[in-house]
Amino acid sequence: MNSARGPRTADMPKPLLSIQDLRTYFYTEAGVARAVDGVSLHIGTGETVGLVGESGCGKSVTAMSVLRLIQPPGRIEAGSRLEFEGRDLMTITDRELRGIRGARIAMVFQEPMTALNPVFTVGDQIAEVVRIHGGTRKEAWDKAVEMLGVVGIPSPADRAGDYPHQLSGGMRQRVVIAMALVMNPALVIADEPTTALDVTIQAQILELLRDLQKKFGTSILLITHDLGVVAETASRVIVMYGGEVVEEALVETLFDQPHHPYTEGLLRAMPRVGETRERLSTIPGTVPPSTAWPAGCRFRDRCPYSWDRCEKEHPALYQIGSGHVSRCHLAEDPERRAHPHPALVERAAEALT
Amino acid sequence: MSSIVSRRGALIAATFIALLALIAMAAPIISPYSPTAQLDIVLQKAQPPSWAHLFGTDIASRDLLSRVIYGGRTSLSVALLAVVLSTTVGIAYGMVAGYAGGVTDMVMMRLLDGLLAIPRVLLLIVALSFWSGGGEPALIIGIGLTGWFGMSRLVRAEVIAAKPREYVSAAVALGASSRRILIRHILPNVIGPATVSATVAVAQVIALEAGLSFLGLGARTAHASWGSIILDGQGAFAEFWWIPLFPGLAVVSTALAFNVLGDGLREVVSGRQLDGRGAPADPPQTAATA
Numbered sequence: 001m002n003s004a005r006g007p008r009t010a011d012m013p014k015p016l017l018s019i020q021d022l023r024t025y026f027y028t029e030a031g032v033a034r035a036v037d038g039v040s041l042h043i044g045t046g047e048t049v050g051l052v053g054e055s056g057c058g059k060s061v062t063a064m065s066v067l068r069l070i071q072p073p074g075r076i077e078a079g080s081r082l083e084f085e086g087r088d089l090m091t092i093t094d095r096e097l098r099g100i101r102g103a104r105i106a107m108v109f110q111e112p113m114t115a116l117n118p119v120f121t122v123g124d125q126i127a128e129v130v131r132i133h134g135g136t137r138k139e140a141w142d143k144a145v146e147m148l149g150v151v152g153i154p155s156p157a158d159r160a161g162d163y164p165h166q167l168s169g170g171m172r173q174r175v176v177i178a179m180a181l182v183m184n185p186a187l188v189i190a191d192e193p194t195t196a197l198d199v200t201i202q203a204q205i206l207e208l209l210r211d212l213q214k215k216f217g218t219s220i221l222l223i224t225h226d227l228g229v230v231a232e233t234a235s236r237v238i239v240m241y242g243g244e245v246v247e248e249a250l251v252e253t254l255f256d257q258p259h260h261p262y263t264e265g266l267l268r269a270m271p272r273v274g275e276t277r278e279r280l281s282t283i284p285g286t287v288p289p290s291t292a293w294p295a296g297c298r299f300r301d302r303c304p305y306s307w308d309r310c311e312k313e314h315p316a317l318y319q320i321g322s323g324h325v326s327r328c329h330l331a332e333d334p335e336r337r338a339h340p341h342p343a344l345v346e347r348a349a350e351a352l353t
Numbered sequence: 354m355s356s357i358v359s360r361r362g363a364l365i366a367a368t369f370i371a372l373l374a375l376i377a378m379a380a381p382i383i384s385p386y387s388p389t390a391q392l393d394i395v396l397q398k399a400q401p402p403s404w405a406h407l408f409g410t411d412i413a414s415r416d417l418l419s420r421v422i423y424g425g426r427t428s429l430s431v432a433l434l435a436v437v438l439s440t441t442v443g444i445a446y447g448m449v450a451g452y453a454g455g456v457t458d459m460v461m462m463r464l465l466d467g468l469l470a471i472p473r474v475l476l477l478i479v480a481l482s483f484w485s486g487g488g489e490p491a492l493i494i495g496i497g498l499t500g501w502f503g504m505s506r507l508v509r510a511e512v513i514a515a516k517p518r519e520y521v522s523a524a525v526a527l528g529a530s531s532r533r534i535l536i537r538h539i540l541p542n543v544i545g546p547a548t549v550s551a552t553v554a555v556a557q558v559i560a561l562e563a564g565l566s567f568l569g570l571g572a573r574t575a576h577a578s579w580g581s582i583i584l585d586g587q588g589a590f591a592e593f594w595w596i597p598l599f600p601g602l603a604v605v606s607t608a609l610a611f612n613v614l615g616d617g618l619r620e621v622v623s624g625r626q627l628d629g630r631g632a633p634a635d636p637p638q639t640a641a642t643a
Contacts, residue, residue, distance in 0.1 A: 067526055069522070069525060069526055072454075072455060098528045098529070098530060099528065100528070101525070101526055101527060101528035102526065102527030102528035102529075103528060106526070106527065107523070107526040107527075109519055109522070109523055109526075111519055114518060114519035114520065115519045115520055115523045116520055116523075117520040117524075117538055119541050128524075128527075128529075128537070129527050129528070132527060132528050132529050132530075132533065133528060176523075179523075179527065180527075
């Protein structure tokens with residue numbers, strides 16, 4: 001999309017990963033689900049980018065698309081561009097793609113319980129990644145034990161012989177991270193890496209990711225619905241809604257001056273220390289189905305500022321500040337922000353009762 | 354309780370099968386006579402069981418016990434090799450269909466439906482008639498190549514159940530090839546149920562092979578199986594009851610033992626699936642719901 005003037009500026013080096021106008025559609029019986037509908041983003045070397053949004057906004061499908069893991073009936077549409085380390089991921093051969101998966105781009109899955117195969121020891125599973133990418137049996141095992149130590153598992157040589165069920169949830173997630181990092185990839189995609197874990201363990205895992213990033217200079221694309229996780233880990237945030245990027249900014253900017261009403265809503269829905277509100281506020285309504293995105297702004301029915309323009313015209317990504325873009329017409333009509341009104345879905349709900 | 358009963362049953366069945374295998378292997382040592390020697394075509398013809406001939410003798414004055422012992426060699430080896438063949442083909446076919454999915458799967462499954470519509474015994478009778486004198490290899494190949502349809506269905510279902518597991522997606526995301534994923538991550542899920550099914554299949558094949566041999570389509574003379582020993586007594590069953598009885602008992606007890614063993618293994622396998630594989634209710638993940 002030409003209107004997608006992302007926050008890339010001239011002083012930035014060529015990004016490690018660049019996604020241009022990614023469209024991933026699922027051809028279901030209920031219609032074409034446009035799960036990812038024109039997403040552009042980039043990740044620089046050594047950078048941690050948070051990709052935030054609620055369930056169904058397309059953030060995980062975006063991540064799966066990068067590794068070309070989309071299965072039928074899903075399809076990455078023609079015209080989507082995925083460029084990684086100067087290579088076009090859309091046109092490379094299957095063999096080249098397998099060489100990138102796990103070695104240059106690795107994925108950390110959400111559920112450490114199910115992401116590990118119960119019939120193999122954890123050492124074996126980490127070693128397997130090295131074997132896939134051409135290591136010998138001996139090298140692979142040594143590397144596996146070393147990685148278990150790196151991700152903070154005590155007495156790694158012994159633990160390598162354990163089966164997944166013998167380890168706690170946090171330890172298993174460390175194993176999953178070790179599998180992702182064992183080939184020292186340039187980019188790690190972490191899809192809700194802490195969602196399945198206890199809060200105290202979450203903090204440990206996030207700290208581990210931060211440490212490892214410092215140590216290896218790995219770029220991280222952190223996918224989450226939890227802005228708290230992003231605040232702790234990422235330097236830049238991309239907010240997705242309805243299969244599109246709706247706002248992108250540096251973490252501080254996003255938290256201090258959110259522009260898009262959806263981002264505003266997400267931040268209001270976050271509990272904060274020192275605030276004494278009886279109830280957390282919520283964003284009214286739900287995400288519309290991806291088989292039928294509304295015309296105009298996709299958030300308008302849930303938005304407290306929407307006006308007739310939002311119904312007629314699909315907003316482009318407006319430049320708000322340096323490295324800050326937002327897909328909201330308020331950018332051209334800022335005074336409307338002073339006059340919020342109940343969102344359409346709220347008025348509809350009231351009319352019903 | 355049923356589990357204890359069936360475990361004990363399976364243990365007895367396994368012991369019985371091991372004993373049969375031992376007898377078959379040690380046939381030259383333990384059989385009292387040569388299975389083909391016609392002892393005395395006049396005086397020893399079709400004698401009822403006695404201390405000298407525990408199972409009696411057949412119409413050609415051969416010692417029936419020795420013939421049944423040697424017959425076990427043929428019957429068991431044909432059955433085992435045929436099942437190895439059918440299991441191998443069935444696993445390969447089912448894994449490819451289940452893993453490939455889509456059009457490949459559909460075409461392969463429709464082809465299978467067509468093959469299943471052909472009556473197996475009839476097909477075997479026709480095929481073995483054309484390959485007369487093929488002996489044991491003909492039986493093994495014939496029975497093996499017509500016995501894999503059910504196995505491939507079962508395997509396909511197991512593959513489809515295993516495929517959406519997250520560790521399979523994780524392996525794809527880490528760069529594993531389809532071949533590696535099939536062998537390392539999918540096959541272990543298939544082996545248990547396939548073993549159960551193969552064990553039960555041995556029982557069926559023992560009976561099937563006996564039937565085919567009785568129809569004269571199997572191995573004869575020196576390599577007579579239990580079925581062909583019964584065939585040798587054809588026409589005189591009423592007079593010489595021991596000729597069909599003992600090889601018949603061998604067929605029935607062996608088939609029964611493999612069935613009981615299969616049931617016992619099924620419980621072991623499904624038990625392991627329940628406690629060894631984490632929460633059984635993890636919903637299959639699809640990319641669309643991410």
